[in-house]
Amino acid sequence: MKIAVIGAGAMGSIYAALLADAGHEVWAVDTWGAHVDAINAKGLRVEGASGDRTVTSVRATTNIADVGVCDLCILATKASGVGTAAQAAAPVIGPDAMVLTIQNGLGAGERIAQHMPTDNVLLGVADGFGASMKSPGHAHHNSMKLIRIGEMGGGVTDRLKRVEAVWQEAGFNAKAFENITQLIWEKFLCNVTFSAPCTTFNVKVGELMDHPDQWQIAIGAMLEAYTIAQAKGVPLSFDDPVAYVTAFGAGMPKARPSMLLDHMAGRVSELDAINGIVPIMGRELAISTPYNNTLTAILRQREAAFEKKTL
Numbered sequence: 001m002k003i004a005v006i007g008a009g010a011m012g013s014i015y016a017a018l019l020a021d022a023g024h025e026v027w028a029v030d031t032w033g034a035h036v037d038a039i040n041a042k043g044l045r046v047e048g049a050s051g052d053r054t055v056t057s058v059r060a061t062t063n064i065a066d067v068g069v070c071d072l073c074i075l076a077t078k079a080s081g082v083g084t085a086a087q088a089a090a091p092v093i094g095p096d097a098m099v100l101t102i103q104n105g106l107g108a109g110e111r112i113a114q115h116m117p118t119d120n121v122l123l124g125v126a127d128g129f130g131a132s133m134k135s136p137g138h139a140h141h142n143s144m145k146l147i148r149i150g151e152m153g154g155g156v157t158d159r160l161k162r163v164e165a166v167w168q169e170a171g172f173n174a175k176a177f178e179n180i181t182q183l184i185w186e187k188f189l190c191n192v193t194f195s196a197p198c199t200t201f202n203v204k205v206g207e208l209m210d211h212p213d214q215w216q217i218a219i220g221a222m223l224e225a226y227t228i229a230q231a232k233g234v235p236l237s238f239d240d241p242v243a244y245v246t247a248f249g250a251g252m253p254k255a256r257p258s259m260l261l262d263h264m265a266g267r268v269s270e271l272d273a274i275n276g277i278v279p280i281m282g283r284e285l286a287i288s289t290p291y292n293n294t295l296t297a298i299l300r301q302r303e304a305a306f307e308k309k310t311l
């Protein structure tokens with residue numbers, strides 16, 4: 001299969017290396033020139049839970065026009081980059097090609113829909129990777145729990161099973177699900193609980209949970225999102241959302257959410273797709289969201305300062 005990974009950062013590099021190692025023709029497309037040059041010069045090194053491999057068969061480019069038509073196009077940018085990536089990807093998406101987009105937060109499918117038809121789009125959720133870039137051409141990941149994928153419109157189709165098999169054969173614990181929207185929302189509730197609260201207070205997941213005032217704010221933010229999920233009729237696999245996010249957080253006490261890592265590095269985060277989207281949905285449904293309004297306002301102000309520094 002010919003595969004393009006658009007956004008070959010921390011997660012995209014893992015996808016590209018393992019899929020290429022399984023024998024697929026893989027192109028890594030990224031805006032980071034030094035990373036692309038390093039992959040082409042020395043191969044793509046991925047180290048951590050999947051072992052330590054340097055894959056020399058991945059071809060990398062900053063110019064998507066180099067790639068040609070593909071069978072599978074994986075969008076692995078941050079949430080804010082998905083629309084631009086989908087727009088750029090149009091020339092590589094063959095007539096029977098599938099597009100798989102894997103981001104945290106809500107709205108990836110809608111962002112893609114602004115640029116192309118979505119009848120061949122699959123949505124994914126990545127859980128438990130703890131991935132980061134060590135240097136150009138070199139990614140690391142602490143774990144490798146699960147990749148969940150599903151049709152945007154729901155249902156288990158033959159093409160979804162084919163894509164699931166491609167990931168499984170490459171060594172991922174990948175699973176196709178009938179209702180990916182439910183899983184995206186379940187991960188979203190965890191992200192709302194930990195992302196902005198840990199970033200605001202500059203604490204790890206376990207530290208947030210151990211601090212009664214901070215944890216009460218995190219739970220307050222999550223319950224606003226949960227109320228919205230109920231109003232929208234999103235099915236969830238649990239009745240007790242507090243127990244659900246508590247069990248999730250208890251499994252990763254030492255983790256720093258990627259939003260906090262972005263802020264530590266002076267980078268704009270995925271705030272708009274996580275805590276920042278809660279007030280927007282709340283306004284549409286007349287549900288008040290004071291916790292997320294406050295957390296989002298604080299972090300937006302910090303991000304405006306990062307943006308000024310890079311101008």
Ligand SMILES: NC(=O)C1=CN([C@@H]2O[C@H](COP(=O)(O)OP(=O)(O)OC[C@H]3O[C@@H](n4cnc5c(N)ncnc54)[C@H](OP(=O)(O)O)[C@@H]3O)[C@@H](O)[C@H]2O)C=CC1
Pocket residue numbers: 006007008009010011012029030031032076077078079081084085088102103104105126127128129130131132133258270
């Ligand atoms: N890291 C992790 O452990 C996990 C991440 N996720 C989710 O996966 C997604 C990706 O995260 P992650 O890999 O960490 O992010 P990274 O920032 O490491 O990687 C994204 C890459 O995409 C590049 N990019 C942005 N726009 C384009 C474009 N139009 N064309 C080509 N390349 C582009 C970025 O370049 P530049 O920096 O120049 O913009 C960057 O190199 C996020 O939604 C994240 O929340 C989910 C689970 C775990």
Ligand SMILES: CC(C)(CO)C(=O)C(=O)O
Pocket residue numbers: 104190191192194195255256257258259
């Ligand atoms: C740890 C968690 C759940 C926090 O939102 C995460 O997925 C992230 O790092 O963004």
